[in-house]
Amino acid sequence: MGLLEVSDLTxxxxxxxGEVPAVRGxxxxxxxxxxxxxxxxxxxxxxxMALALLRLLPKTAGYTGEIRFxxxxxxxxxxxxxxxxxxxxxxxxxxxxxxxxxxxQRIGAQIAEPIRLxxxxxxxxIRRKTGELLEHVGLPARRADAYPHELxxxxxxxxxxxxxxxxxxxxxxxxxxTTALDVMIQAQILTLIESLVAEQGISLLMISxxxxxxxxxxxxxxxxxxxxxxxxxxxxxxxxAARHPYGxxxxxxxxxxxxxxxxxxxxxxxxxPPDPADLPSGCAFHPRCAVRLDHCAAVDPSLWxxxxxxxxxxxVRVLPDEGLSLVAKESA
Amino acid sequence: MxxxxxxxxxxxxxxxxxxxxxxxxxxLRYYGEKLGGSLVSLFAVILTSFFLFRIIPGDPxxxxxxxRPVSIEQQEQLRRDFGLDKSVAExxxxxxxxxxxxxxxxxxxxxxxxxxxxxxxxxxxxxxVGTSVVISAALGLWLGVRGAWNHGSLSDRVNTGIxxxxxxxxxxxxxxxxxxxxxxxxxxxPTSGMESTGVxxxxxxxxxxxxxxxPLVTLVAVVYAQYLMIMRSSLLDEMGSDYIVTARAKxxxxxxxxxxxxxxxxxxxxxxxxxxxxGFVVFGAVLVETIFSWPGLGQLFYSGLSVPDLPLVQxxxxxxxAAVILMNLLADLLYPILDPRVRP
Numbered sequence: 001m002g003l004l005e006v007s008d009l010t011x012x013x014x015x016x017x018g019e020v021p022a023v024r025g026x027x028x029x030x031x032x033x034x035x036x037x038x039x040x041x042x043x044x045x046x047x048x049m050a051l052a053l054l055r056l057l058p059k060t061a062g063y064t065g066e067i068r069f070x071x072x073x074x075x076x077x078x079x080x081x082x083x084x085x086x087x088x089x090x091x092x093x094x095x096x097x098x099x100x101x102x103x104x105q106r107i108g109a110q111i112a113e114p115i116r117l118x119x120x121x122x123x124x125x126i127r128r129k130t131g132e133l134l135e136h137v138g139l140p141a142r143r144a145d146a147y148p149h150e151l152x153x154x155x156x157x158x159x160x161x162x163x164x165x166x167x168x169x170x171x172x173x174x175x176x177x178t179t180a181l182d183v184m185i186q187a188q189i190l191t192l193i194e195s196l197v198a199e200q201g202i203s204l205l206m207i208s209x210x211x212x213x214x215x216x217x218x219x220x221x222x223x224x225x226x227x228x229x230x231x232x233x234x235x236x237x238x239x240x241a242a243r244h245p246y247g248x249x250x251x252x253x254x255x256x257x258x259x260x261x262x263x264x265x266x267x268x269x270x271x272x273p274p275d276p277a278d279l280p281s282g283c284a285f286h287p288r289c290a291v292r293l294d295h296c297a298a299v300d301p302s303l304w305x306x307x308x309x310x311x312x313x314x315x316v317r318v319l320p321d322e323g324l325s326l327v328a329k330e331s332a
Numbered sequence: 333m334x335x336x337x338x339x340x341x342x343x344x345x346x347x348x349x350x351x352x353x354x355x356x357x358x359x360l361r362y363y364g365e366k367l368g369g370s371l372v373s374l375f376a377v378i379l380t381s382f383f384l385f386r387i388i389p390g391d392p393x394x395x396x397x398x399x400r401p402v403s404i405e406q407q408e409q410l411r412r413d414f415g416l417d418k419s420v421a422e423x424x425x426x427x428x429x430x431x432x433x434x435x436x437x438x439x440x441x442x443x444x445x446x447x448x449x450x451x452x453x454x455x456x457x458x459x460x461v462g463t464s465v466v467i468s469a470a471l472g473l474w475l476g477v478r479g480a481w482n483h484g485s486l487s488d489r490v491n492t493g494i495x496x497x498x499x500x501x502x503x504x505x506x507x508x509x510x511x512x513x514x515x516x517x518x519x520x521x522p523t524s525g526m527e528s529t530g531v532x533x534x535x536x537x538x539x540x541x542x543x544x545x546x547p548l549v550t551l552v553a554v555v556y557a558q559y560l561m562i563m564r565s566s567l568l569d570e571m572g573s574d575y576i577v578t579a580r581a582k583x584x585x586x587x588x589x590x591x592x593x594x595x596x597x598x599x600x601x602x603x604x605x606x607x608x609x610x611g612f613v614v615f616g617a618v619l620v621e622t623i624f625s626w627p628g629l630g631q632l633f634y635s636g637l638s639v640p641d642l643p644l645v646q647x648x649x650x651x652x653x654a655a656v657i658l659m660n661l662l663a664d665l666l667y668p669i670l671d672p673r674v675r676p
Contacts, residue, residue: 051577086580086583087582092578094574094577099575103575149672
């Protein structure tokens with residue numbers, strides 16, 4: 001059984017203009033110690049997913065489906081139990097370079113806060129642990145007295161990581177952990193996250209718009225589009241040869257290290273991601289798809305295993321022949 | 333590598349002391365600038381005060397002798413006594429040298445030194461208006477926090493509605509209504525003044541408190557909305573911030589997230605407002621003090637303006653301005669303690 005099993009999760013925001021589906025039936029599983037990358041453009045629902053995993057969304061969000069964490073369903077557990085699971089079971093590395101730290105509290109106090117909450121450690125133990133955590137992420141322990149504005153963006157992100165490790169969680173969700181950092185710092189932070197989760201056997205769910213970053217760090221990749229996972233499989237396979245046209249476009253948008261040719265043909269994807277309140281008919285991606293078929297506007301394919309491979313894609317092109325003819329009949 | 337190139341080894345002693353010294357210098361410069369700015373403002377106020385009240389139409393001697401059988405010679409004598417027969421330059425010079433010695437001259441109408449008059453009226457005003465600032469700030473901030481945390485709820489809408497309605501009510505109108513209903517009507521409270529005659533010793537405390545109720549209610553009712561609205565909107569802003577999500581993700585209870593994370597950040601803009609209002613404490617409440625015949629500085633200012641009693645209004649104006657300048661200075665000095673980001 002996986003550590004995290006999400007099945008058929010939907011998240012819908014109630015707004016003045018009606019209900020807006022942000023996540024539309026997402027299922028995936030994460031084994032203990034595994035690293036899963038979740039990629040997609042802004043607005044595809046990936047950050048909503050991250051917050052939904054600990055039920056952190058505002059009251060206007062409604063959930064259906066199941067999020068099983070270590071066997072328990074997050075969506076139905078009591079508030080008290082949920083608060084106990086938060087941070088001690090699963091913690092989040094937010095995009096801390098900007099505003100995820102409290103500006104008027106010393107970082108040491110912010111790291112110590114969850115330890116004090118979730119353990120019975122004495123003040124002296126907490127202080128020692130806070131210092132250790134800071135050294136672990138490459139900051140001197142005396143920086144515990146610093147305020148967030150006294151640190152650089154990269155240092156703040158290290159503080160976020162130290163904070164996420166504070167209660168020895170089983171799972172860390174990293175939501176755009178390197179966005180807004182320059183490339184050198186980005187590489188350092190990724191290496192740091194990778195080594196820490198490997199060292200402590202923590203599972204990692206990393207969310208980013210940058211497929212190349214995820215492909216470097218994670219074992220498996222999932223690509224989200226318009227609130228759904230449209231492609232899922234081993235990282236190298238998805239990044240190298242995506243089977244969903246959107247996954248392929250996303251992979252092509254980043255130059256590949258060691259492949260100079262990819263630098264000279266930067267490829268973008270025309271058009272904007274669809275408005276979740278007004279999704280296109282059929283496959284949500286078909287208006288932007290370069291290889292669409294006639295019946296793509298009518299058929300909404302679900303994730304389908306790619307024949308002979310350990311991966312799935314939600315595109316009529318991966319359906320076996322009998323599936324395709326079935327689809328063709330439906331749309332006729 | 334810039335990020336991890338931080339010196340983890342102990343900083344050499346010399347570098348440390350150099351950094352300390354430049355830090356001290358920066359701090360001294362910050363406080364020096366704030367203090368210097370305040371002194372410049374105060375001096376500008378002293379200059380303005382003299383000319384400002386000479387623009388008011390009306391001849392003090394004519395107003396004071398109005399309706400009384402006073403000969404032209406007597407009026408001329410009064411004018412000489414007040415020093416109004418001298419040239420403006422001469423008057424200005426004696427005003428300026430007086431102010432620098434903290435001597436504001438003698439009041440025309442009360443025939444006493446302005447400093448004595450101010451000393452008599454100072455504490456009643458500080459008592460009344462100071463208490464009203466404390467109560468309205470506490471009430472407004474409390475309701476503002478509650479309102480923001482449950483924004484859109486029935487209690488939030490009702491509280492905000494009541495506060496805004498009271499805010500738009502003129503203070504003198506509310507004061508008069510309270511007098512009509514609770515003082516002269518029901519007879520629960522005295523209609524005016526600060527204490528009853530013949531009350532001595534410790535008995536004065538409940539007596540003054542009894543007199544203070546209605547003016548206090550008036551002052552609090554018309555201003556607490558300001559604190560409520562600022563606290564509410566500032567806290568609403570903070571509640572949408574990322575660090576609040578971080579705090580909730582840590583598994584903290586809502587109440588703790590609010591008290592430990594949201595409110596300390598949301599308080600920052602409110603502190604400025606409280607200090608600005610504290611500066612106006614000695615200015616009193618001209619209208620409310622006049623309606624309730626509260627023997628304070630506001631009422632004194634009102635009677636000085638109607639003459640115009642130049643030494644009195646000049647002295648009061650300088651006092652009021654000095655209080656505002658002082659409180660702003662205090663806010664500037666206190667703010668870095670509350671917000672590490674603006675520490676020099």
